[in-house]
Amino acid sequence: MMDSMEQFNQSQVSEFILLGLISSQNIQFLLFALFSVTYVITVLGNLLIVVTVFCTPYLNTPMYFLLGNLSFVDMTLASFATPKIILNLVKKHKTISFAGCFTQIFLLHFLGGVEMVLLVSMSYDRYVAICKPLHYTAIMNKRVCILLVVTSWFSGLLHSGLQIPFVVNLPFCGPNVVDSIFCDLPLVTKLACIDTYVVQIVIVANSGMISLSCFFILLISYSLILITIRSHSSVGQSKARSTLTAHITVVILFFGPCIFIYIWPFSNHSVDKFLAVFYTIVTPILNPIIYTLRNKEMKTAMKKLWGSFVSSRQDT
Numbered sequence: 001m002m003d004s005m006e007q008f009n010q011s012q013v014s015e016f017i018l019l020g021l022i023s024s025q026n027i028q029f030l031l032f033a034l035f036s037v038t039y040v041i042t043v044l045g046n047l048l049i050v051v052t053v054f055c056t057p058y059l060n061t062p063m064y065f066l067l068g069n070l071s072f073v074d075m076t077l078a079s080f081a082t083p084k085i086i087l088n089l090v091k092k093h094k095t096i097s098f099a100g101c102f103t104q105i106f107l108l109h110f111l112g113g114v115e116m117v118l119l120v121s122m123s124y125d126r127y128v129a130i131c132k133p134l135h136y137t138a139i140m141n142k143r144v145c146i147l148l149v150v151t152s153w154f155s156g157l158l159h160s161g162l163q164i165p166f167v168v169n170l171p172f173c174g175p176n177v178v179d180s181i182f183c184d185l186p187l188v189t190k191l192a193c194i195d196t197y198v199v200q201i202v203i204v205a206n207s208g209m210i211s212l213s214c215f216f217i218l219l220i221s222y223s224l225i226l227i228t229i230r231s232h233s234s235v236g237q238s239k240a241r242s243t244l245t246a247h248i249t250v251v252i253l254f255f256g257p258c259i260f261i262y263i264w265p266f267s268n269h270s271v272d273k274f275l276a277v278f279y280t281i282v283t284p285i286l287n288p289i290i291y292t293l294r295n296k297e298m299k300t301a302m303k304k305l306w307g308s309f310v311s312s313r314q315d316t
Contacts, residue, residue: 013172016101016188018094019179021273032089038281039082045288046075048302056301062140063129064298066122069149071287073115078284080107081182085281088181101183102168106160108184108280109207112258113156116214119251121148123221126247131228159210166199167192181276207258215255222248246290254283
């Protein structure tokens with residue numbers, strides 16, 4: 001019995017091999033440059049939003065408070081796997097340690113869960129602002145905003161924490177090749193040496209529940225808002241629609257790939273890889289683009305912040 005246990009422990013997988021996105025070396029170098037530039041812009045853009053929101057007094061409102069937190073999550077979400085993805089594009093042996101693999105899985109589901117609930121919180125803020133404007137300051141006070149953010153982080157931790165124990169304790173004693181650009185739960189689960197059908201059902205149920213429930217709540221809230229703004233003046237409609245367009249665009253582009261990968265019953269590795277790139281590298285850059293280029297208050301605040309920074313540098 002002791003001999004068999006010792007053999008089993010020795011056969012445990014210590015690292016995983018990531019096949020990456022594409023085999024062509026020339027295209028890999030092109031993607032290395034593209035992903036590197038995108039990652040730098042993502043981090044700097046979201047960092048600029050966070051600094052602008054928390055350093056500009058007139059942006060001290062619930063909407064911008066939630067936006068600042070969303071940008072922080074996006075900046076972190078872009079960093080959980082992207083540096084490793086970029087590095088692997090120029091490496092011959094694309095490996096990741098067992099601990100590193102499950103750290104990626106934990107952070108992906110943790111930060112993804114936080115972002116989903118934050119997007120719901122932002123939709124609730126817009127619902128109160130447009131549908132109950134007279135009670136907005138009373139409902140969306142500082143305590144409620146902090147509670148919404150804490151709830152988002154707790155929900156993400158709960159979502160990830162409920163799934164990881166099911167997989168990390170599985171016996172990995174043979175295959176260690178992950179056909180993706182980073183470690184993801186469904187792909188790693190299939191590499192276990194036992195039947196993981198029940199575990200995969202739990203994963204789909206958990207991820208599906210939070211993704212679909214948040215998505216349907218968002219659909220309902222934005223539908224109610226759109227119905228309400230039809231009775232507003234043309235100026236009010238234009239401003240509300242502009243804000244809603246930005247929010248709805250982010251929601252569709254974020255939830256679309258997540259729902260497809262975790263809910264869609266038919267697996268297509270090439271499509272899944274593209275969607276994985278989309279929600280880890282492309283989606284986090286949406287905040288700097290959508291929420292700043294379409295928002296006059298943010299652009300004005302950024303110009304003032306940059307102007308004060310330049311003048312302070314000149315004084316020194």
